[in-house]
Amino acid sequence: xxxxxxxxxxxxxxxxxxxxxxxxxxxxxxxxxxxxxxxxxxxxxxxxxxxxxxxxxxxxxxxxxxxxxxxxxxxxxxxxxxxxxxxxxxxxxxxxxxxxxxxxxxxxxxxxxxxxxxxxxxxxxxxxxxxxxxxxxxxxxxxxxxxxxxxxxxxxxxxxxxxxxxxxxxxxxxxxxxxxxxxxxxxxxxxxxxxxxxxxxxxxxxxxxxxxxxxxxxxxxxxxxxxxxxxxxxxxxxxxxxxxxxxxxxxxxxxxxxxxxxxxxxxxxxxxxxxxxxxxxxxxxxxxxxxxxxxxxxxxxxxxxxxxxxxxxxxxxxxxxxxxxxxxxxxxxxxxxxxxxxxxxxxxxxxxxxxxxxxxxxxxxxxxxxxxxxxxxxxxxxxxxxxxxxxxxxxxxxxxxxxxxxxxxxxxxxxxxxxxxxxxxxxxxxxxxxxxxxxxxxxxxxxxxxxxxxxxxxxxxxxxxxxxxxxxxxxxxxxxxxxxxxxxxxxxxxx
Amino acid sequence: xxxxxxxxxxxxxxxxxxxxxxxxxxxxxxxxxxxxxxxxxxxxxxxxxxxxxxxxxxxxxxxxxxxxxxxxxxxxxxxxxxxxxxxxxxxxxxxxxxxxxxxxxxxxxxxxxxxxxxxxxxxxxxxxxxxxxxxxxxxxxxxxxxxxxxxxxxxxxxxxxxxxxxxxxxxxxxxxxxxxxxxxxxxxxxxxxxxxxxxxxxxxxxxxxxxxxxxxxxxxxxxxxxxxxxxxxxxxxxx
Ligand code: SF4
Ligand code: SF4
Numbered sequence: 001x002x003x004x005x006x007x008x009x010x011x012x013x014x015x016x017x018x019x020x021x022x023x024x025x026x027x028x029x030x031x032x033x034x035x036x037x038x039x040x041x042x043x044x045x046x047x048x049x050x051x052x053x054x055x056x057x058x059x060x061x062x063x064x065x066x067x068x069x070x071x072x073x074x075x076x077x078x079x080x081x082x083x084x085x086x087x088x089x090x091x092x093x094x095x096x097x098x099x100x101x102x103x104x105x106x107x108x109x110x111x112x113x114x115x116x117x118x119x120x121x122x123x124x125x126x127x128x129x130x131x132x133x134x135x136x137x138x139x140x141x142x143x144x145x146x147x148x149x150x151x152x153x154x155x156x157x158x159x160x161x162x163x164x165x166x167x168x169x170x171x172x173x174x175x176x177x178x179x180x181x182x183x184x185x186x187x188x189x190x191x192x193x194x195x196x197x198x199x200x201x202x203x204x205x206x207x208x209x210x211x212x213x214x215x216x217x218x219x220x221x222x223x224x225x226x227x228x229x230x231x232x233x234x235x236x237x238x239x240x241x242x243x244x245x246x247x248x249x250x251x252x253x254x255x256x257x258x259x260x261x262x263x264x265x266x267x268x269x270x271x272x273x274x275x276x277x278x279x280x281x282x283x284x285x286x287x288x289x290x291x292x293x294x295x296x297x298x299x300x301x302x303x304x305x306x307x308x309x310x311x312x313x314x315x316x317x318x319x320x321x322x323x324x325x326x327x328x329x330x331x332x333x334x335x336x337x338x339x340x341x342x343x344x345x346x347x348x349x350x351x352x353x354x355x356x357x358x359x360x361x362x363x364x365x366x367x368x369x370x371x372x373x374x375x376x377x378x379x380x381x382x383x384x385x386x387x388x389x390x391x392x393x394x395x396x397x398x399x400x401x402x403x404x405x406x407x408x409x410x411x412x413x414x415x416x417x418x419x420x421x422x423x424x425x426x427x428x429x430x431x432x433x434x435x436x437x438x439x440x441x442x443x444x445x446x447x448x449x450x451x452x453x454x455x456x457x458x459x460x461x462x463x464x465x466x467x468x469x470x471x472x473x474x475x476x477x478x479x480x481x482x483x484x485x486x487x488x489x490x491x492x493x494x495x
Numbered sequence: 496x497x498x499x500x501x502x503x504x505x506x507x508x509x510x511x512x513x514x515x516x517x518x519x520x521x522x523x524x525x526x527x528x529x530x531x532x533x534x535x536x537x538x539x540x541x542x543x544x545x546x547x548x549x550x551x552x553x554x555x556x557x558x559x560x561x562x563x564x565x566x567x568x569x570x571x572x573x574x575x576x577x578x579x580x581x582x583x584x585x586x587x588x589x590x591x592x593x594x595x596x597x598x599x600x601x602x603x604x605x606x607x608x609x610x611x612x613x614x615x616x617x618x619x620x621x622x623x624x625x626x627x628x629x630x631x632x633x634x635x636x637x638x639x640x641x642x643x644x645x646x647x648x649x650x651x652x653x654x655x656x657x658x659x660x661x662x663x664x665x666x667x668x669x670x671x672x673x674x675x676x677x678x679x680x681x682x683x684x685x686x687x688x689x690x691x692x693x694x695x696x697x698x699x700x701x702x703x704x705x706x707x708x709x710x711x712x713x714x715x716x717x718x719x720x721x722x723x724x725x726x727x728x729x730x731x732x733x734x
Contacts, residue, residue, distance in 0.1 A: 075708075080703055080704050081704060083703070084699070084700070084701070084703065084704070087529070087548075087699070088544045088545060088547070088548035088549075089533065089537075089540060089541055089544045089545050089548075090533060093533055093534065093537065094534075095533075095534060095535075095536075095537045096534050096535055096609070101609075126609075128535065128609050128612050129609055129611070129612045130612070189709070190709070193708070193709055193710050194708035194709060196710075197700035197703040198698070198700045198703075199700070199702065199703065199706055199710055201710065202710040202711065202712045203709065203710065203711045203712070204711075204712060204713075204714075205711050205712060205713035205714070206713065206714055214525055215524040215525055215527075216524075217528070218527060218528055218529055218695065218698045218700070219528035219529040219530060219531050219695075220529060220531075220700070221531055221533060221534070234531070234534045236532065236534050236535055236613060237613065238525075238528070239528035239529065239530040239531060240525075240528060280709075489522070489523050489525065489526075491525050492525075492526070493526070493528075493530070493613075493615075494523075494525070494526025494527065494528060494530070494692070494694075495526070495615055495617040495618075495690060495691055495692065
């Protein structure tokens, strides 16, 4: 056993209201510079939808992530030598048009407009070329389905569902969607790291955060193709790759990442996970339907005395183990098995997890009177979003696994409703409990953490002491240039 | 004059290139990058970058290998059939390369694509010089036939004399001015290496072929810490 620890996040999708506050908090903090305008380290996409960059989930097109070939785990992108031959032209790179060309407006045309009959218009100008441009796409172009089924219909996950189901999905009366906030998954088996020819991307041993060394990055762009979630972006101005840093400077000073801190729906939970690094490869090689379970298996129980012993031996500090025991992420992912990784079939073992949305209670219009459905906790077969669709997002197509999650979530709803409102027929609650394979105690815990938990329960990290660690190995009077962080020169594009 | 051009200039070019290259590597590595503009424009880039990079790599090797192992080159070229075939391949390659370069130049012209937005003045200088060099090279191949042979008896001895620090320019000054021009632009390009994006040639990551897929960096390696090692980090070892 080789115990490592990782900062990890859970997104409770039923709570996400799609407000994009997280995206903006992130943008204001990290990506408001030239060259990064189009980067959304945190983005919130509408599902069904094509996502950002468009159709990123289609690995037939982009070749991101891993595949198992002849029993070996290989990058789907290319062999190493072919990758080197493609340095001059990366055949799997999305172009700016797959994101959008960033723009601003000539606002002075509004203020300086002469008096006239019609309203003045501010002309859009490209932030790349500075020239006037037509806006053809933008961030969240398909937000809330964008009033049209066009984008959603192209969602690669819809390929798995039957035509009839698909037609129903887009019937006006039944139209349904949910939001999927995405940041870098800080994967256990990151393919961005593996694809980087320069070796510039690395995973931090202490907390598993995946970072791009801006000094080592040579702009070969293979990480962009290698990451199946397209969460590495290429800064067109500096010629370097950049990605979500999980706000490590904030984490190191005990603050939640900006996206989490600002989350309006309080959908995010952040905590530590212990995992067995020796079994990463083995887990990533599992057959599609076993991937989720394999990943759960190598996430270790922080209460197990043997795990604690091995963790200590591996230099994991006691305060880290302690906080792993209180981790809300551990509760959702492993104890309750409610949170699932996004697209496990990409085999990067993503370390962010999603509690799938149960979606609101269905309602219907009858003669202009809105009636909420009697069947609050509609059976899974009538789920507003086909189970198969959710399975293709979160369990590599394994419907049983996602059904198990839903049954437990329904059990929570039914049981709590019976308890608090009391309009659930006798016996139905007990039946739901049984179907969900859960107990009243567990339900109470789930209910508490889902609905009542305060910030301190949702955000649990050990007191990091990186500064103290620096002092341990550095004499504090070392000259300014030889210790500490940051650039000697301003980070500007070279000639 | 010849001494300045064929002794002093090559030395200055190489010394400046190496010296400033090391300086930039140590002091300002952030500026090292392929400076790719593929994100902004990738259709024209395919037709430019692919022929250019493959072509120029092979052509440079064709210049380098006979210089490093002249004996073997002389043996290979001693047979007229092989000579003709190699020269023809070389010519075809240089046309292929030139095609790529022309596409790359057109792509960078103002108004042609977004790539113009990230084109610096140095890129302009470089594209111009590379074009001059590529076309003068084609000119040499066409008008001063059998370059692969005379290269061995003129340029190679001169270069080696420079390497041995006993410069002997007699073989080069005998060459036609056109060839001398090609040689000098070559050294000008060498000089420009650390001052331009050409530096990316020295960052071709061959190590990638061997390193493990995953890179995990510890602030302090926990496994080694247990062995009671002295932790060294940065410039000052722990006392
Ligand atoms: S999600 Fe993040 S860690 Fe995983 S492959 Fe992509 S960039 Fe790398
Ligand atoms: S801030 Fe929270 S609720 Fe709003 S979109 Fe982001 S994740 Fe969803």
